[in-house]
Amino acid sequence: MNSIPARRPRPPVRLSPSVTEILTRPPDLAPAMHTTLAAIDIAAFGDRRRDDEIQLRLRRQMYALLAEACAMGSLPWWDCHREDRGDGALFVAPQQVPAELFLDPLAHHLTAVLRRYNRLAGDAVRLRLRLAVHSGLVHRDDHGVAGHAVVHLFRLLESGAFKRALDGAATDFGLIVSDRLYGDITGRNRSLIDAGAYRELRVTSKETRTRAWTWFPTPRT
Numbered sequence: 384m385n386s387i388p389a390r391r392p393r394p395p396v397r398l399s400p401s402v403t404e405i406l407t408r409p410p411d412l413a414p415a416m417h418t419t420l421a422a423i424d425i426a427a428f429g430d431r432r433r434d435d436e437i438q439l440r441l442r443r444q445m446y447a448l449l450a451e452a453c454a455m456g457s458l459p460w461w462d463c464h465r466e467d468r469g470d471g472a473l474f475v476a477p478q479q480v481p482a483e484l485f486l487d488p489l490a491h492h493l494t495a496v497l498r499r500y501n502r503l504a505g506d507a508v509r510l511r512l513r514l515a516v517h518s519g520l521v522h523r524d525d526h527g528v529a530g531h532a533v534v535h536l537f538r539l540l541e542s543g544a545f546k547r548a549l550d551g552a553a554t555d556f557g558l559i560v561s562d563r564l565y566g567d568i569t570g571r572n573r574s575l576i577d578a579g580a581y582r583e584l585r586v587t588s589k590e591t592r593t594r595a596w597t598w599f600p601t602p603r604t
Contacts, residue, residue: 412464412523412528413478414522415520415521415522416478416520417478417518418475418476418477418480418518419482419485419516419518419564420473420474420476420516420517420519420521420528420532420533420536421473421474421476421485421514421515422468422471422472422473422474422537422540423445423449423471423472423512423513423514423540424468424470424471424472424512424541425445425510425511426511426512426513426546428441428469428470428471429470430507432506432507433507438470440508441510442470444500444508444510445472445510445512446472448493448496448500448512449472452489452492453489455488455496456484456488456489456492458480458484458485458489459476459477460474462476463476463477464528466527471540473528473536475521475528482518482564483568483576485516486516486558486560486568487577489514490514490556490558490598491600493514493556494600497510497512497555497556498555501555509555510555511549512555513540513545513546513556513557513559514540514556514557515536515537515539515540515558515559515560515561516536516558516559516561516564517539517560517561517563517564518532518561518563518564518567519535519563520532521533535561535591535593538586538588538589538591539559539586539588539591539595540559541588542559542588542591542595543587544584544585544588545557545559545584545586545597548599549599552599553602554601554602557597557598558597558599559595559596559597560595560597560598561595562593562594562595580598581597583595583596584596
């Protein structure tokens with residue numbers, strides 16, 4: 384009697400992760416690598432009108448909008464190394480992810496999902512987000528990531544010049560990009576982003592004295 388050949392097991396199909404998986408899946412990260420890193424925070428997070436319950440809601444909403452915007456732009460948020468920062472988050476991309484994806488389309492998708500959320504949000508739970516993007520050498524140890532690139536990233540994000548620029552832009556989202564990353568992207572191909580939409584900003588923050596580039600969406604009338 385002829386035996387029936389055993390069926391080969393089918394390879395697993397990689398499905399799009401759920402929101403829970405996106406927010407909790409721990410990715411691998413090399414001990415040291417040159418890559419793109421970004422940090423986001425919530426403006427006026429410590430406003431006295433925002434009690435613990437409201438702050439927790441804002442954090443959940445920030446993560447949900449960020450994960451949605453990344454998925455819209457095919458940016459693998461679930462494969463990024465992520466660290467919570469209380470009023471924001473740090474995330475480090477795998478080396479193979481093109482740096483320009485963190486500028487365009489991510490900034491545009493974040494603007495869209497943020498406008499949708501804020502359209503029905505009251506003042507206390509209205510979100511205003513700041514995003515900083517940089518590239519450089521990132522080191523990992525048992526406690527997270529470190530290095531001059533991480534420090535520089537947060538100097539940009541937390542600079543008074545950037546905060547004032549966002550306040551003056553009359554919008555709920557602002558992006559600041561390091562001079563190095565902006566130069567790398569526009570030097571390769573200026574059509575990768577709308578370079579003309581970015582404005583130079585001089586940043587002075589602690590020991591950091593540098594030039595950066597900002598992008599703000601056009602305010603809706």
